[in-house]
Amino acid sequence: MAYNNNGGYGQNYEMSNLNGGDDMTSFFNEIDDIKNTISQFDNNVARIESLHNRSLNEIDVDQDTWNQKQIDSLVAETSQLSNTLKYKIKSMEAKSRSDSTKRVQVDAVKKTFMDSIQRYQSVEASYGLKYKQRAERQYRIVRPDASDEEVRAAIEDESGSQIFSQALLNSNRVGEARSALTEVQNRHKDIQKMERTLGELVQLFKDMEELVEVQAEDVVAIDQTTKRIEREVNKGVEETRVAVKHAKNARRKRWICFIIVILIVVILAAVLGGVFGSR
DSSP: OOBOTTSOBSHHHHHHHHHHHHHHHHHHHHHHHHHHHHHHHHHHHHHHHHHHHHHHHOOOHHHHHHHHHHHHHHHHHHHHHHHHHHHHHHHHHHHHTTOHHHHHHHHHHHHHHHHHHHHHHHHHHHHHHHHHHHHHHHHHHHOTTOOHHHHHHHHHSSSOHHHHHHHHHTOSOHHHHHHHHHHHHHHHHHHHHHHHHHHHHHHHHHHHHHHHHHHHHHHHHHHHHHHHHHHHHHHHHHHHHHHHHHHHHHHHHHHHHHHHHHHHHHHHHHHHHHHHHHO
């Protein structure tokens, strides 16, 4: 217990506890902030999914255009949220490496975020496939007899105009063909956006996995250091025990030598006393 100039005992200790409490309070506030941001991320993904579904079933071109603008805006916002979450969790990782209580909390929010990323990937992959199927159906309106290769070429063609122009020449359904061309062109752009989003999500998930691996390496390093220190301590204890044993043996030997010297002196005194006494 510390004593200060004001005559108070234990104030430094109490201040240390208060500072430790403030640190944990700040830490859990940051954890709660991350949880709230993940909830916002999940809500955005749910809204994106709803808008994708609405877009697939939308007939009105203007309404579909509005839906796509909403999707683009939400995707951009969600991308910013994901980057924010990645860096926040990375920062919290650094703060929790030496504290098991903090590390458990960080691991929990990291797992929740990685689950959310996978959920977002699933939504984008699912609706990307549905958009392709919708575009294929539109093309077959113009070319009912088209092969799978021809349909795939029309869907993957960035403009689609050349393939559809040829289809228009061979079709008596010009109005439907033009409508199908517009639909396929729009869906092609949507599919490209979704593929870019998927690529970003894959990279984000890899980044989060790397954080897990780095933390695992840190835990292994800490464990190895702890074991090394434990071995050194045990070695030191053993060496001390041996040293104490040797010291005890040395003291015993010194006492034995001392007793032998005393006995020799006594014997010599007795002999000399007898000799000089007889004379």
